[in-house]
Amino acid sequence: MRDNMSYTSVGSQTLQAERASGPNLLEEMKRDLDQGLVPARMFGDRWIYDLELRQIFGRAWVFIGHESELPNRGDFALRYIGEDPFIFVRDADGIIRVLFNACRHRGTQLCRVERGNASSFTCPYHAWTYRNDGQLIGVPARQLGYRMLAFSQWGLFSAAKVASYCGLVFATLDPDAVPLEDYLGRYKWYLDIQLKLTPGGMEILGEPHRWVVDANWKQGAENFCGDSSHTQMTHRSTIEFGVVNAATAGAPGKDYGLQINECDGHAISIRQQSDRDIFWEYPKEMTRLFNAERLGSAQFDLARHAMAHVGTIFPNFSFLHTGLTDSLDRPPGAFLSIRVWQPRGPQKTEIWNWILAPKEASPEYKRRAYRLGMSSFSPSGSFEQDDVTIWCSIARTASSVFAEMNNVKFNYQMGLGENFDTKPLDDWPGPGVAIPSNAGEGGLRAFHWTWYHRMTARAR
Amino acid sequence: MSQDHDRECERFFYREAELLDGRDLAQWLEMLSPNIEYRAPVRITRSRGEGDGFSKTAFFFDEDYGSLKLRVARFASDFAWSENPPTRTRRLVTNLRLDATGAADLTRMVRSNFAVYCFRGDEPAPRVLTGERQDLLEREGGSWKLRKRLVLFDTTVLGMDSLSILL
Numbered sequence A: 001m002r003d004n005m006s007y008t009s010v011g012s013q014t015l016q017a018e019r020a021s022g023p024n025l026l027e028e029m030k031r032d033l034d035q036g037l038v039p040a041r042m043f044g045d046r047w048i049y050d051l052e053l054r055q056i057f058g059r060a061w062v063f064i065g066h067e068s069e070l071p072n073r074g075d076f077a078l079r080y081i082g083e084d085p086f087i088f089v090r091d092a093d094g095i096i097r098v099l100f101n102a103c104r105h106r107g108t109q110l111c112r113v114e115r116g117n118a119s120s121f122t123c124p125y126h127a128w129t130y131r132n133d134g135q136l137i138g139v140p141a142r143q144l145g146y147r148m149l150a151f152s153q154w155g156l157f158s159a160a161k162v163a164s165y166c167g168l169v170f171a172t173l174d175p176d177a178v179p180l181e182d183y184l185g186r187y188k189w190y191l192d193i194q195l196k197l198t199p200g201g202m203e204i205l206g207e208p209h210r211w212v213v214d215a216n217w218k219q220g221a222e223n224f225c226g227d228s229s230h231t232q233m234t235h236r237s238t239i240e241f242g243v244v245n246a247a248t249a250g251a252p253g254k255d256y257g258l259q260i261n262e263c264d265g266h267a268i269s270i271r272q273q274s275d276r277d278i279f280w281e282y283p284k285e286m287t288r289l290f291n292a293e294r295l296g297s298a299q300f301d302l303a304r305h306a307m308a309h310v311g312t313i314f315p316n317f318s319f320l321h322t323g324l325t326d327s328l329d330r331p332p333g334a335f336l337s338i339r340v341w342q343p344r345g346p347q348k349t350e351i352w353n354w355i356l357a358p359k360e361a362s363p364e365y366k367r368r369a370y371r372l373g374m375s376s377f378s379p380s381g382s383f384e385q386d387d388v389t390i391w392c393s394i395a396r397t398a399s400s401v402f403a404e405m406n407n408v409k410f411n412y413q414m415g416l417g418e419n420f421d422t423k424p425l426d427d428w429p430g431p432g433v434a435i436p437s438n439a440g441e442g443g444l445r446a447f448h449w450t451w452y453h454r455m456t457a458r459a460r
Numbered sequence B: 001m002s003q004d005h006d007r008e009c010e011r012f013f014y015r016e017a018e019l020l021d022g023r024d025l026a027q028w029l030e031m032l033s034p035n036i037e038y039r040a041p042v043r044i045t046r047s048r049g050e051g052d053g054f055s056k057t058a059f060f061f062d063e064d065y066g067s068l069k070l071r072v073a074r075f076a077s078d079f080a081w082s083e084n085p086p087t088r089t090r091r092l093v094t095n096l097r098l099d100a101t102g103a104a105d106l107t108r109m110v111r112s113n114f115a116v117y118c119f120r121g122d123e124p125a126p127r128v129l130t131g132e133r134q135d136l137l138e139r140e141g142g143s144w145k146l147r148k149r150l151v152l153f154d155t156t157v158l159g160m161d162s163l164s165i166l167l
Helices: A013-019 A022-034 A046-055 A180-195 A218-222 A229-234 A236-240 A297-304 A365-378 A384-398 A403-404 A440-457 B002-021 B025-029 B065-075
Strands: A037-039 A060-066 A075-081 A084-090 A098-102 A116-119 A118-122 A129-131 A136-137 A160-167 A168-172 A203-205 A209-213 A257-263 A266-272 A306-313 A317-324 A333-343 A349-358 A409-411 A433-435 B033-042 B053-064 B088-098 B107-119 B127-140 B143-153
Touching: A022 A037, A022 A046, A022 A297, A022 B065, A037 B143, A046 A257, A046 A333, A046 A440, A060 A084, A084 A129, A098 A168, A116 A236, A118 A218, A118 A349, A160 A180, A180 A266, A180 A297, A218 A333, A218 A384, A218 B127, A229 A236, A229 A317, A229 A384, A257 A440, A297 A306, A297 B107, A297 B127, A306 A403, A317 A365, A333 A365, A349 A365, A365 B053, A365 B065, B002 B025, B002 B088, B002 B143, B025 B065, B033 B065, B053 B065, B053 B143
Parallel strands: B033 B143
Antiparallel strands: A037 A409, A060 A168, A075 A084, A075 A116, A084 A098, A118 A129, A129 A136, A160 A168, A203 A349, A209 A349, A257 A266, A257 A433, A266 A306, A306 A317, A317 A333, A333 A349, B033 B053, B088 B107, B107 B127, B127 B143
């Protein structure tokens, strides 16, 4: 290895390839992360991906949907944990369930549509029938062929735990997982700011956008942890053409960018201005409805000064609350987008994107919020398009033989150690560590630390 | 007379496709009515008998003239990375079904099928989007303008990394 190629020189390329393989990647990871390095292969390696499906998606709390998507009993939608299909349903008693979409007989998928309403699910193969809470209620030729079948043992499998927070429904496949409230931990303080501005909270405006991109799921998840510095370049066209103002987009070197992490495995970045009320650019007709009833005064102050709040709940749920415009004829307005970066392969992600507005908003404002979110963060979104195009190119690097043979590490050192002299705020009113700078990748490093701990936890 | 109008309408769609494939977006804007309503609803798979699955509240596009103008303006930036280098598209517009008559020949409702082939970078295989468009053309000062468009995709989950093109 030549020194001018700037990587650790350790011998033959075969040895490097071994070292870059999945298991060794994990072994080296702690040392890498201490130095602010992340191995390229983790964004494209099949062994790592398969382990993620088990260690991460098989154990963490994963976002399924919003309660407001199932307004009526019997409403259901087809959703996923990792790549596995589940029926997200509100049963006849009003309880929300997450049921594995497979007949207990011989595995046929019961739910073959994306959405509907049903009091029961009947398998098209042999007509095994389940109530919408998963209970088995019918099999063919019961007296002739299933006389001893214990129905109570052959209901649909369920996710181990299902819980919701402010309408966000999460599920986990790990029966030993901590309760959702503990999993969210102190991060709830930041979630509350997005979701508890009004008595009715936020509601979903329509079915999610769904689209498949050729990138690893962690690209989006890590970016929304606090990649404040990408907006200036990736989204330069939106700033230049007046979709968003530069401050909201996170111009570095100014006083109003914050990155918060060490918050129970989750991260958020904030752009704000303390000298005036902004509320993400919601118009007066909306801010009139906001109050601190469900929030503490420190939380409400953050809402007051907010230009953008962007965060990720590990592993793959992100949100963005911000203001911008979709037309130069209109002033900016605000919307809340939530999304899931659903893994579909080492280099495939299905992005699910929902747009929300306060329940009490007028139909006109709901439409406006929807259009603002759609215009910027959706498949046709002025921001989203440029993010995705870049993330897809990273996938090519991550899966390259070159990266494998040379054990390539990516540089996540912005704001790390001696690169940085901004001190965390010691008077920050919220949980976690708040660093008053946009010039850092601490949130992304925090994401990868959480990832590392979960990947190396003892298997179930 | 009505045959001439039919042909004019057809030519409208072929001209529009030509401008969009040629990325003459500023000229394409001139084919739109200032009151344009341009929508592409999200679609979900429903059971037979429960409708086509087009959403009333979720859209890939829900545009007026101002928002389309801003989209077009932003694409002119060198920093609009998803379109630099530009997607190479080929629109096939077929199966035009023109309504029998519009009021005083001032409006026409037209349904058409479309297939847009999208080629990006050095990927040899295109992404393809197909569907139906339901359009309302309005006569304005001697020429047709697009007043309303409803784009009805055949797909529910998009197989493209973004919709950085207009349909």
